[in-house]
Amino acid sequence: MALTESTGVPVEAGLRDIARKIDAAACDISGIERLSGGATQEIWRFDLHGPRGPLGRYILRRAPGGTRITEGVGLEVEARLMEAAAKAGVPVAEVAHVLTPEDGLGYGFVMRFVEGETLGGRIVKSDHLRAARQTLAAECGETLAKIHQIKVSNFPTLTGATPAELVERQRLAYRATPIRRPVFDLALRWLADHAPPPPAASALVHGDFRNGNLMIGADGLRAVLDWELAHIGDPMEDLGWICVNSWRFGRIDLPVGGFGTLEDLLAGYERVSNTRLDRAAIHWWQVYGTIRWGIICASSVAAFRGEDATMERAMIARRTSETEIDLLRLIAS
Structure with missing residues (x-):
């Protein structure tokens, strides 16, 4: 088993040492495996054992190398968000242990493994x-409504911005990319001209609630994943993001993740929140989500030409043109 980049503790040995912190009945681990999923964090799967047999399968979600800091809310806050979400009735993996400095494994947390796609x-x-x-x-709508009801006062380190401020952030990010794109200029101007006012009540926004960050089984939604982009803002941002065409995986006729209709999404949300949603506002957030992803794709060009010349980076960069087509369709509708 390879050593971590900076803690000097083998992951397998480190997990064995903290087994009892994960489950008081545990005495050993087995089957540890580094998974390929997780674009910004390390993901390790392992089995926990007690004197009388298996205790279950778990996942270690850890900062790269254990101590390297990446963008996002931080893994400790991410774990707390998942715990709060579970209390609110949101399907998430159960957090079993948040790493401490004494554990020697760096930043991260251990959660129960959830089977699904x-x-x-x-x-x-x-x-x-x-x-x-x-x-x-409809399940996604219900789940988002529960997320948006979590008390933001419990997470004072989370930041927020108005819709107009978010547009300006995207404009600056776009200007940092190497290629000028008239469609992006048009979309940013449209977003600025039609920006909604700040929400009457800000909410906890997941920030990356989409097909690809959801664990799905034959019985439906089993877990909401990847809370690292959570922030305070307009709850409609999450509803627009899941409808971005890039998350439909070819089923462009089904706007919600390629698996459902907008009306079903909104019906589920309104059933739990007991509020009537503004369809026009959701359309604005869909345009915003599309250019947000488009600028991420465009930024990958420079990354590919620099220190991250991977196939994944090249494929993301290639998708920039897809978002330009999506933006033109959205603005014209």
């Missing part, structure tokens, strides 16, 4: 998920 293309096409797709959009 996360690959968006399979979620929209697999036959064994056909029944789940019938109600999945």
